[in-house]
Amino acid sequence: MRNRIMELIRVQAAVDENVLFLTGDLGFSVVEPLEEALGERFINMGIAEANMLSASASLAACGFKPYVYSIAPFVTVRCLEQIRNDVAYQKRAVRIIGVGAGFSYGSLGPSHHSLEDATLMAALPGMMVFNPANVAELDRIFALSKDDRRPAYFRIPRESGSMQDAPEFGLHDAVYRLREGADVTLVSSGVSLAETLSAADRLADTGISAGVLSVPVIQPFPAAAFAQHADVAPLVSVFEGYRGNPLSLGIMETLLSTGLRNRFLDLCAPHEFAQVVGNTGALRARAGLDAESIARRVEAFVRLDQPARKAG
Amino acid sequence: MCAALSLERSSGRCAAARRRVTSMSHRANSAHLGSSLSCIEILDMVYSCADITAENAAAALRDRVVFSKGHAAMAVYATLEQHGLIDPAHLDVYLQPDTALWGHVTRTPHVPALDASTGSLGHGLSLALGFCMAHRLRKRPELSTFCILSDGECDEGSTWEAAMFAGARGFDSLTAIVDYNHIQSLAPTREVMDLEPFADKWRSFGWEACEVNGHDAAALHTELTRSRAGKPRVILAHTVKGKGIPRIENTVASHYKPALACDLTEA
Numbered sequence: 097m098r099n100r101i102m103e104l105i106r107v108q109a110a111v112d113e114n115v116l117f118l119t120g121d122l123g124f125s126v127v128e129p130l131e132e133a134l135g136e137r138f139i140n141m142g143i144a145e146a147n148m149l150s151a152s153a154s155l156a157a158c159g160f161k162p163y164v165y166s167i168a169p170f171v172t173v174r175c176l177e178q179i180r181n182d183v184a185y186q187k188r189a190v191r192i193i194g195v196g197a198g199f200s201y202g203s204l205g206p207s208h209h210s211l212e213d214a215t216l217m218a219a220l221p222g223m224m225v226f227n228p229a230n231v232a233e234l235d236r237i238f239a240l241s242k243d244d245r246r247p248a249y250f251r252i253p254r255e256s257g258s259m260q261d262a263p264e265f266g267l268h269d270a271v272y273r274l275r276e277g278a279d280v281t282l283v284s285s286g287v288s289l290a291e292t293l294s295a296a297d298r299l300a301d302t303g304i305s306a307g308v309l310s311v312p313v314i315q316p317f318p319a320a321a322f323a324q325h326a327d328v329a330p331l332v333s334v335f336e337g338y339r340g341n342p343l344s345l346g347i348m349e350t351l352l353s354t355g356l357r358n359r360f361l362d363l364c365a366p367h368e369f370a371q372v373v374g375n376t377g378a379l380r381a382r383a384g385l386d387a388e389s390i391a392r393r394v395e396a397f398v399r400l401d402q403p404a405r406k407a408g
Numbered sequence: 409m410c411a412a413l414s415l416e417r418s419s420g421r422c423a424a425a426r427r428r429v430t431s432m433s434h435r436a437n438s439a440h441l442g443s444s445l446s447c448i449e450i451l452d453m454v455y456s457c458a459d460i461t462a463e464n465a466a467a468a469l470r471d472r473v474v475f476s477k478g479h480a481a482m483a484v485y486a487t488l489e490q491h492g493l494i495d496p497a498h499l500d501v502y503l504q505p506d507t508a509l510w511g512h513v514t515r516t517p518h519v520p521a522l523d524a525s526t527g528s529l530g531h532g533l534s535l536a537l538g539f540c541m542a543h544r545l546r547k548r549p550e551l552s553t554f555c556i557l558s559d560g561e562c563d564e565g566s567t568w569e570a571a572m573f574a575g576a577r578g579f580d581s582l583t584a585i586v587d588y589n590h591i592q593s594l595a596p597t598r599e600v601m602d603l604e605p606f607a608d609k610w611r612s613f614g615w616e617a618c619e620v621n622g623h624d625a626a627a628l629h630t631e632l633t634r635s636r637a638g639k640p641r642v643i644l645a646h647t648v649k650g651k652g653i654p655r656i657e658n659t660v661a662s663h664y665k666p667a668l669a670c671d672l673t674e675a
Contacts, residue, residue: 116545136545137545139541141573142569142572142573142576144566144569144572144573146530146534146565146566146569147534147537147566147569147570147573149534150531150534150535150537150538150566150570151534151535151537151538151541151570151573152538153524153535153538154472154474154523154524154535154536154537154538154539154541154542155538155541155542155545157468157523157524157538157539157542158468158469158538158539158542158543158546159468159542160542160545177528177531178531178534178566181525181526181527181528181531182524182531182534182535185525186515186524186525
């Protein structure tokens with residue numbers, strides 16, 4: 097995914113002289129082709145994210161389209177006030193690229209995990225939050241947003257993501273169905289999508305028919321489009337982030353405001369910093385967000401509604 | 409580009425701006441009177457030197473002024489009035505409900521001359537740096553960017569992130585002016601976290617640095633119009649907090665207390 101967004105920026109920069117790339121001195125083995133292609137429009141701002149974000153706001157004020165890159169917590173939490181006051185408040189068209197969504201950085205530790213970034217960015221008025229699960233979603237979002245003058249956050253997994261096709265969604269109705277299923281609908285976004293699809297396979301083995309929706313743009317939450325996809329089946333939000341994340345909040349608000357009465361299960365990371373070392377897979381499993389855990393938790397949730405099947 | 413200096417006209421504008429600030433503070437019961445009165449000459453000289461006019465204010469590529477000590481908003485609004493860059497009606501209703509200008513500098517479509525909303529300290533020098541970067545990328549090296557900082561906000565690490573980058577990359581179109589009134593929010597700067605040797609700090613970050621009396625328009629003009637020398641420049645402008653109202657000069661309380669009726673004749 098990192099390589100893909102670099103390629104998208106490189107291609108766009110070739111036809112749009114306003115495209116800039118700013119990095120907080122990160123991106124080894126990923127940014128080099130971009131540096132070569134962009135020349136002076138590739139700017140290493142040093143390990144100084146606060147300065148990078150404020151400066152990017154003024155670059156945007158002069159008509160540039162700065163893509164600002166670092167590891168997710170460094171380019172969100174570290175410089176949150178710069179994003180709030182200089183980018184969001186002043187409506188500057190800065191694109192922030194945070195790499196390492198969720199537990200992507202695994203054994204590097206909680207300093208590098210990013211479980212609150214989407215919530216913080218979505219909390220800022222006017223900020224769009226893009227959470228692509230795969231290259232197809234990323235390609236679509238990049239194409240839709242490249243000339244948009246609103247600020248935006250790209251939450252990018254380290255992994256390449258499953259190679260799904262994505263339909264022609266828009267920035268304001270970015271929800272689509274990947275899999276039909278009558279018993280429960282799993283709603284996922286970003287890095288969780290692959291595990292969610294795998295969980296749906298596992299659920300099928302247990303006799304539970306699970307549908308899967310993907311929501312690649314979580315702020316603004318595509319409430320109207322989502323409501324059209326939400327049939328009567330129970331709903332499960334699967335998001336690699338803390339509780340109160342934009343996906344689960346968006347689903348809950350949509351249900352409550354539209355009068356839908358679907359049962360709802362919120363699968364997200366425990367509200368804690370990981371205490372002992374694990375790789376991405378292990379951390380996901382501990383958090384209950386790997387395919388096996390998702391399937392297990394969803395099965396228990398669905399069985400509550402289906403005592404006869406449980407007995408059978 | 410800098411208009412020829414008329415000390416007399418500058419003095420008149422500054423006196424009028426001080427009266428306006430005092431009146432705004434009194435009428436709106438607004439804090440930050442002392443912080444506003446200390447930077448009146450600085451602001452007047454910056455807006456005299458920056459090529460910002462009612463005609464070019466909305467242009468993307470022009471000289472830029474970032475007022476980083478956004479709490480002294482009254483001084484900015486009053487200076488813009490003197491330079492014909494804001495509708496005086498905005499000042500007449502300062503801080504009245506449902507008006508556009510907040511108590512910290514507010515960038516609004518009503519005032520296109522304003523380049524950034526500020527208020528939280530430590531953002532302005534980075535914002536100014538971004539404008540310099542844009543000018544360099546657009547091949548418009550003749551454009552200038554000015555940034556007015558408070559002394560207290562030089563406590564902020566982000567100020568020095570910007571200072572280090574600007575120095576390392578030789579952004580000589582950038583001029584920072586520190587309103588060095590020696591008093592920050594709770595106490596004198598030397599007690600809170602001494603900035604000295606202040607000029608040497610900037611020099612060690614790759615800047616040219618000088619010190620002037622920040623109420624001396626001629627001295628400010630001289631420093632603001634020096635030819636560029638491959639480095640960003642900082643002017644440490646020694647000022648008096650609350651300048652013009654003897655009862656509040658050099659007091660911490662002038663950061664918080666609004667002007668009284670009796671001050672209207674002092675300023």
